[in-house]
Amino acid sequence: MTQPVRLIPLLCPHCQTPIPAQPDEVAWVCSNCQKGALLDEKKGAVPLNVFFHASLAAGKKGAPFWVTRGKVTFQERITYQGNEQKAMQDFWAESRLFAIPAFALPLEEAVVMGVKFLHQPIPMEMGKPAPFPPIVVPPQDVHPLAEFIVMSVEAERKDALKHLKFTLTLEPLQCWILPV
Numbered sequence: 001m002t003q004p005v006r007l008i009p010l011l012c013p014h015c016q017t018p019i020p021a022q023p024d025e026v027a028w029v030c031s032n033c034q035k036g037a038l039l040d041e042k043k044g045a046v047p048l049n050v051f052f053h054a055s056l057a058a059g060k061k062g063a064p065f066w067v068t069r070g071k072v073t074f075q076e077r078i079t080y081q082g083n084e085q086k087a088m089q090d091f092w093a094e095s096r097l098f099a100i101p102a103f104a105l106p107l108e109e110a111v112v113m114g115v116k117f118l119h120q121p122i123p124m125e126m127g128k129p130a131p132f133p134p135i136v137v138p139p140q141d142v143h144p145l146a147e148f149i150v151m152s153v154e155a156e157r158k159d160a161l162k163h164l165k166f167t168l169t170l171e172p173l174q175c176w177i178l179p180v
Contacts, residue, residue, distance in 0.1 A: 012037055013047050027064070027102070027135035027175060034129060036175060038139070052177045054127035062177035064102040064135045065117075066142045067124065068170045071095040072150055075165040082159030091153070097121045098170070099178065100145045102137040107148070113180075114149040115156075124176065132177045139173050146170060 010019040017032040036050035099117040
């Protein structure tokens, strides 16, 4: 016998205000207490720290990103021609700051934006709240998206990449509202 469907109200985990969730949204900032919440499929809304970037001027709209540091370790790189091995090793020698768009965006645009941020990171300085589009990319999608970004960085090199094997280790995620 199947279990009946139960509807559980989505409430802010901080102040219990109802969250006016829209389809596909996975995180919010409460309109009452201004604290973040993330949808957990088993627990409902759980606390989430949401940081607003200092460069967001009053009334200026930002966009949500999952931000994390990542370390890339390469096991194998095979090319059709050329050898950009040293450039690759130099670039990935240190952990890098990844910013993965958390708003609705075609995959190609999200990867381009992530690559741009990887090459031109901005200092993460906290500012005041600003409006932003819905957060629709769940945290579990960040690792595969970060792998796409690593592959894009390496595919851009001039040595005609044929095969690449690597391991990507990410630190815990933070949700930032950044300028776009």
